[in-house]
Amino acid sequence: xxAAPKANVRFFFKPHDGNCGDIRGIDFDGEDTWCYQLEGRxxxxxxxxxxxxxxxxxxREWAADEAIRKKYPYAxxxxxxxxxx
Numbered sequence: 001x002x003a004a005p006k007a008n009v010r011f012f013f014k015p016h017d018g019n020c021g022d023i024r025g026i027d028f029d030g031e032d033t034w035c036y037q038l039e040g041r042x043x044x045x046x047x048x049x050x051x052x053x054x055x056x057x058x059x060r061e062w063a064a065d066e067a068i069r070k071k072y073p074y075a076x077x078x079x080x081x082x083x084x085x
Contacts, residue, residue: 046085058082 020035047055062068062078072078079085 050079050083054083055079 020039058079059075061082062072062075068078072081
């Protein structure tokens with residue numbers, strides 16, 4: 001049960017397993033950000049294709065189930081596994 005059922009919710013997935021290296025050490029004036037741009041576009045397209053309802057369902061399942069959280073420490077990993085992304 002949500003505290004504010006009529007509130008619009010947005011999900012943010014913090015990068016943690018990409019192939020672009022450590023975000024804290026990138027050069028924003030160079031080509032270091034290109035990998036993150038490509039990864040972000042890919043992730044955004046997947047999220048748009050899935051839709052807010054499916055993502056919300058998976059995140060709520062992840063939040064409510066301790067066994068799922070133990071297997072998938074990050075909600076994003078559970079969403080990817082649930083929908084074979």
